[in-house]
Amino acid sequence: MSLNATQLKHVAHLSRIALDEAKIPALVVDLNAILAFAEQLQDSRLDALAPMAHPWDQSQPLRADEVTESDAREALQRGAPAVERGLFLVPKVIE
Amino acid sequence: MSLQSGWEAVIGLEIHTQLATQSKIFSGAATAFGAEPNKQACAVDLGLPGVLPVLNAEAVRMAALFGLAIGAEVALESTFDRKNYFYPDLPKGYQISQLAQPIVRGGTVVINVGEGDKAVQKTINLTRAHLEEDAGKSLHEDFAGMTGIDLNRAGTPLIEIVSEPEMSSSAEAVAYARKIHAMVQYLGICDGNMQEGSFRVDANISVRRRGDPQLGTRTEVKNVNSFRFLERAIDYEITRQIELIEEGGTVQQQTRLYDPDKDETRMMRTKEAADDYRYFPDPDLLPVVIAPETLMAWKAGLPELPDAKAARYQAEYGLSAYDAAVLTSTKETAAYFEQTLAAMGSAGDAKLCANWVSGILAAQLNKASLDTTHSLVRAEALGQLLLRVADSTLSNKLAKDVFDAMWAGEGEPDAIIEARGLKQITDHSVIEAMVDAILAEHPDKVAEYRGGKDKLFGFFVGLVMKAAKGKANPQQLNEVLNVRLGPCGAGD
Numbered sequence: 285m286s287l288n289a290t291q292l293k294h295v296a297h298l299s300r301i302a303l304d305e306a307k308i309p310a311l312v313v314d315l316n317a318i319l320a321f322a323e324q325l326q327d328s329r330l331d332a333l334a335p336m337a338h339p340w341d342q343s344q345p346l347r348a349d350e351v352t353e354s355d356a357r358e359a360l361q362r363g364a365p366a367v368e369r370g371l372f373l374v375p376k377v378i379e
Numbered sequence: 380m381s382l383q384s385g386w387e388a389v390i391g392l393e394i395h396t397q398l399a400t401q402s403k404i405f406s407g408a409a410t411a412f413g414a415e416p417n418k419q420a421c422a423v424d425l426g427l428p429g430v431l432p433v434l435n436a437e438a439v440r441m442a443a444l445f446g447l448a449i450g451a452e453v454a455l456e457s458t459f460d461r462k463n464y465f466y467p468d469l470p471k472g473y474q475i476s477q478l479a480q481p482i483v484r485g486g487t488v489v490i491n492v493g494e495g496d497k498a499v500q501k502t503i504n505l506t507r508a509h510l511e512e513d514a515g516k517s518l519h520e521d522f523a524g525m526t527g528i529d530l531n532r533a534g535t536p537l538i539e540i541v542s543e544p545e546m547s548s549s550a551e552a553v554a555y556a557r558k559i560h561a562m563v564q565y566l567g568i569c570d571g572n573m574q575e576g577s578f579r580v581d582a583n584i585s586v587r588r589r590g591d592p593q594l595g596t597r598t599e600v601k602n603v604n605s606f607r608f609l610e611r612a613i614d615y616e617i618t619r620q621i622e623l624i625e626e627g628g629t630v631q632q633q634t635r636l637y638d639p640d641k642d643e644t645r646m647m648r649t650k651e652a653a654d655d656y657r658y659f660p661d662p663d664l665l666p667v668v669i670a671p672e673t674l675m676a677w678k679a680g681l682p683e684l685p686d687a688k689a690a691r692y693q694a695e696y697g698l699s700a701y702d703a704a705v706l707t708s709t710k711e712t713a714a715y716f717e718q719t720l721a722a723m724g725s726a727g728d729a730k731l732c733a734n735w736v737s738g739i740l741a742a743q744l745n746k747a748s749l750d751t752t753h754s755l756v757r758a759e760a761l762g763q764l765l766l767r768v769a770d771s772t773l774s775n776k777l778a779k780d781v782f783d784a785m786w787a788g789e790g791e792p793d794a795i796i797e798a799r800g801l802k803q804i805t806d807h808s809v810i811e812a813m814v815d816a817i818l819a820e821h822p823d824k825v826a827e828y829r830g831g832k833d834k835l836f837g838f839f840v841g842l843v844m845k846a847a848k849g850k851a852n853p854q855q856l857n858e859v860l861n862v863r864l865g866p867c868g869a870g871d
Binding site for chain 2: 337340346353366370375
């Protein structure tokens with residue numbers, strides 16, 4: 285598997301990452317090297333094994349349905365760039 | 380709506396159902412509706428670095444109950460995946476959902492389409508129902524070009540209930556959505572409040588020429604927060620697609636919003652391809668395992684569901700299939716009916732209760748835009764009123780007058796009957812005296828009747844009823860009149 289410049293731009297857009305056009309050719313090379321490294325896994329023979337969802341062979345611990353968190357808005361919004369009437373403000377995003 | 384000839388519609392629904400837990404699916408923040416912005420959003424809901432999700436046991440139980448109720452396979456092992464997309468009301472940049480191994484697989488519900496004797500049943504297959512977290516809310520107005528984000532809803536547990544594309548009209552889609560709505564409330568796993576967004580329906584709609592085995596390109600209509608809007612949105616979208624194709628255009632796969640003010644759908648965004656979500660197993664969450672004996676205990680504890688209740692109403696009370704379906708269509712209506720019947724005690728008349736609850740009461744509630752739980756006439760009071768119908772104190776017409784007075788807050792039925800002197804006249808001799816008085820006043824008409832003018836019978840009934848201020852028992856009045864007048868056309 286390998287990635288071309290168009291695919292790289294598409295994936296970057298989905299992640300809302302701005303790419304410097306000039307750096308794209310080098311990024312394609314680097315990313316493809318990473319993909320090639322990971323591709324070694326394809327050589328493993330796994331036909332007889334069911335896929336695991338997690339490397340630990342355990343099941344998910346569950347918690348009781350109880351409200352344990354109280355209002356921490358003030359503390360949690362201290363790091364926000366902009367806040368108004370209790371809302372986080374972000375640049376307008378409507379497609 | 381009748382479909383343009385030669386076309387058929389194919390509709391599947393995705394219903395986002397908020398589970399009625401106290402806390403969120405992966406955090407201990409509260410889920411109550413209506414809190415001030417961001418006062419119920421903790422570090423986990425905000426997706427701050429270093430936090431880990433811990434799954435709410437109740438959300439798992441509720442999802443499993445739904446699966447059991449629709450006869451689906453409830454997976455003893457299910458897994459969570461990350462669905463990646465960028466939007467500010469999804470702070471982690473991914474939604475935790477279930478793609479590969481959902482908790483509920485398959486299942487069916489039976490819907491009733493049409494009214495009365497014309498109602499038909501259809502079985503709709505479900506694809507799946509999976510657990511996921513809700514997103515927050517974006518408020519686009521009033522912030523000088525910025526968007527306000529409220530994350531109170533972020534992390535609220537949902538099951539997304541996905542049907543097969545097996546509905547072919549808006550009526551079927553609405554019947555299906557109503558059935559699911561009823562079931563989640565019978566199960567107590569969702570409050571069903573559509574205005575508050577607890578039960579949100581998206582419709583996937585496509586059209587094709589009748590007989591074409593190939594499915595057409597579909598659009599997804601979102602933002603439908605009532606059953607009436609669902610019906611209108613689907614009808615609008617079916618017509619739009621057919622007209623588009625007939626004019627030589629092609630349907631684009633896209634997400635559309637329904638605007639109830641304009642009664643139209645319009646494009647929201649072209650749909651991202653499934654690949655663009657880059658699903659992968661969430662490394663923060665282990666597989667969810669349900670022990671078989673736990674599942675069996677949950678199954679044993681299921682409440683009586685609409686279909687079983689409707690069957691019981693038919694068998695136990697002799698109600699028609701249609702009446703039974705109407706009365707069980709919501710948990711509240713069924714409870715109201717049962718309370719009304721119980722209030723009648725040993726004189727209980729199920730058919731009479733059914734007629735009143737699904738007829739006069741339903742019409743009154745509809746007129747006042749109230750649901751059964753907010754009825755201004757309590758079930759016990761209606762039962763008392765119907766006792767007076769059953770024992771012939773009141774005719775149906777007088778009972779309706781008393782019902783209206785009860786609705787207006789004038790008190791208990793017996794007190795209203797007493798205060799208004801509405802008690803039906805059932806004393807035979809009193810009715811006889813009234814009939815004799817009227818006949819004596821109109822000897823000419825009596826002669827005409829006896830001469831063969833049978834339509835005059837109604838004239839006499841009207842006069843006696845007027846004299847009795849509507850309170851004469853209609854059956855007895857007819858009997859007495861028949862006797863006193865003698866056979867029509869018998870001569871004087």
